[in-house]
Amino acid sequence: MPVDDHRRRLLALVLLVGALFGVFVWYGTVTYDPALNDYPGEDDVAPAPEAYVGERVSLDGEVLATDPVVVEVDAEGETWIVTLEHTNEALVRGDDPAVGERLSAHGTLTDSNTLDTDRAYTREPWEWTYMYAISAVGAVWVLGRVLTGWRVDRDQLTVVPREQRLAMTDLLSPSSDQARDDTTTDETADTEDDADAAMAPTAGGERDG
Amino acid sequence: MTPMPRWHRQPEVSAMAELLTHVLAAYILATLLSWRYEWLTPQFVTVAMIGAMIPDLSRLDLLIPTDLITAVFGIPFDWGAFHVLGGSLLAVAIGTVLAPADIRRRVGALLFLGMASHHALDLLLLNVSGYSYAVLWPLTGYHPPSPDLYLSTDRWPALCSAVLAAAVWYARDQR
Numbered sequence: 310m311p312v313d314d315h316r317r318r319l320l321a322l323v324l325l326v327g328a329l330f331g332v333f334v335w336y337g338t339v340t341y342d343p344a345l346n347d348y349p350g351e352d353d354v355a356p357a358p359e360a361y362v363g364e365r366v367s368l369d370g371e372v373l374a375t376d377p378v379v380v381e382v383d384a385e386g387e388t389w390i391v392t393l394e395h396t397n398e399a400l401v402r403g404d405d406p407a408v409g410e411r412l413s414a415h416g417t418l419t420d421s422n423t424l425d426t427d428r429a430y431t432r433e434p435w436e437w438t439y440m441y442a443i444s445a446v447g448a449v450w451v452l453g454r455v456l457t458g459w460r461v462d463r464d465q466l467t468v469v470p471r472e473q474r475l476a477m478t479d480l481l482s483p484s485s486d487q488a489r490d491d492t493t494t495d496e497t498a499d500t501e502d503d504a505d506a507a508m509a510p511t512a513g514g515e516r517d518g
Numbered sequence: 519m520t521p522m523p524r525w526h527r528q529p530e531v532s533a534m535a536e537l538l539t540h541v542l543a544a545y546i547l548a549t550l551l552s553w554r555y556e557w558l559t560p561q562f563v564t565v566a567m568i569g570a571m572i573p574d575l576s577r578l579d580l581l582i583p584t585d586l587i588t589a590v591f592g593i594p595f596d597w598g599a600f601h602v603l604g605g606s607l608l609a610v611a612i613g614t615v616l617a618p619a620d621i622r623r624r625v626g627a628l629l630f631l632g633m634a635s636h637h638a639l640d641l642l643l644l645n646v647s648g649y650s651y652a653v654l655w656p657l658t659g660y661h662p663p664s665p666d667l668y669l670s671t672d673r674w675p676a677l678c679s680a681v682l683a684a685a686v687w688y689a690r691d692q693r
Contacts, residue, residue, distance in 0.1 A: 314619055321615045329599075329608040332656075336602070337584070337594030339652075339659065346649035346661035367647050401666065402644060413646040428646055436671035440536045443676055444574075447538035451567045458561035467618045470561045 315465060322466075348415070355384035358421035367415045368424070372406045372431070380412050393426045394419075403431035410434070456480050536670050537574055542679035543639060544570035544632040549686045551631075553693070557624065565613075565625050569632020572609045573640070576600040601640075602655040606633050639675075642667040 341347045343365060351368040354361045368391065370380035378396040382389040393414055397405055406412050410433060416426040457475040459468050548566035552558035579597045587595040599605035610633050614626035641650050642665050649661040668675055 318615055322612065325608055325612045325615065329605060329612065332599045332604045332608060333595050333597060334593055335656070336599035336605070337588070337596040339596075339655070342659060345652070345659045346647070346663070347652065347659060348647050348649075365647075369646075401646075402669065415646045415648070428648060430644065430646060430669070432669070432671050439673065440671045444537035447536070447541040448571065450538075451541055451564065451571060454560075454564040454567065458564050462618070465618065466616070468616045469618050470559075470621070474561065 319466065351382045351384040351389065354418070355382055355387045355389040358389060358418065361418050362420055364418055365416065365427075366418050366424070367413070369411065369413045372408050372410045372412050375406050375408060378406050378412070380414070390422060392423045393429070394423060396426045396429050399426040399429045401428050401430050406431050411437070453477055453480060536676060537571065539675040539679050540570040540574070540632075540636045540639060541567050542676070542683045543635050545683050546679065546686050547631060547635055548628060549683075549690055552690070558628075562624060562628055565628040566632040566635075568613065569610065569629035570636045572613075572629070572633045573601045573606050573636045575609065576605075599655075602652055603637075604656045606637070609633075641665075644669050 341349050341353065349361060349364065349366050351366075351370070354366050354368065368380070368382050368389075370382035370389075370391065373379045373381050373390070378393040380391055380393060382391060393412075393416075395416075396412075396414065399414070399416070404410075406429075410431045412429060412431050414424060414426045414429040416424045416428070419425050457477060457480060458471060460471050461467075462469050544566040545563060548558065548563040552563065576597045576599070578600070582597075584595050584597060587593075600609060610626065610629045613629045614622055617625035637653050641653060641662065643650065644666040645651075645664040647661075648664060648666070650664040652659045652661055654660065
């Protein structure tokens, strides 16, 4: 790779990372705007609900009682108890609210502790556990594929495809020679290709894509 | 009362499908494309799958809370920018520049494919307000109406995409 390209890449990386940081800060200054269909949530409302009376708001909480429906909203370290009116008619998904379930609701705040509900749905608490667990499965799968298929070229600061994909089992036994490439402790540019060639990939490495 | 800046708000969890469905969708798309493009090996399929994870990097909030950054540096901050066009595109660009010159365009295209498929699926999610998220920000902060097809806690999206992915994987193996 020509030196010029290497320099331009480094410059581009610095600029892009800087721009990304700038975008995080910029996005942090964005406030909700009902004109854009963007409504305040419990983190906005819970600290001072009286300021939002008459506004459309969204909230998420745990069901404490069902007749009438009362939810406990935890937001920004504050606990906000809200009575939800017309919840059963407003349900768009899920069962009728039951004590202990998670309930999301959207509607108009009629006083600081009452929501005239337009839309709502319920979820079982365990469904959140499912969501995080299954997401972790997805993340681990991709991580495994990245480690078996790609490696870091430290000299060029690039991520390059391996000549031969490793098998997943190579990642699980870091003491073996085949996984040594992943630790990249003594890796240098001239030995990389040799090291890759020396690694004996199993058939599984090619197949489990 | 002045509206609070978004950095007081938690990420809108409801506007995200679970990650496995996204990763499977990218796997399916890229594997189908690999039948047309010879160079699209399993390693490049992985690139599309990485692209599909980009918007959910907003969940870095779980590791490094936005409030902590604000407290330490005294600036507004929101990882949620990963989950809108601006941050997603910059992340794709960073990934593209990390690739060596000879495969850079391919890597960029596949990262973009995965990233775009993620947003396409998330725009179908159910939102309690009836409106989705500001996908095109910073071009516009408009929240489009949400079709309310499914929730991130539903099981059938991952099940369906897993079945499809298995079919595609099997078909590829038979070729």
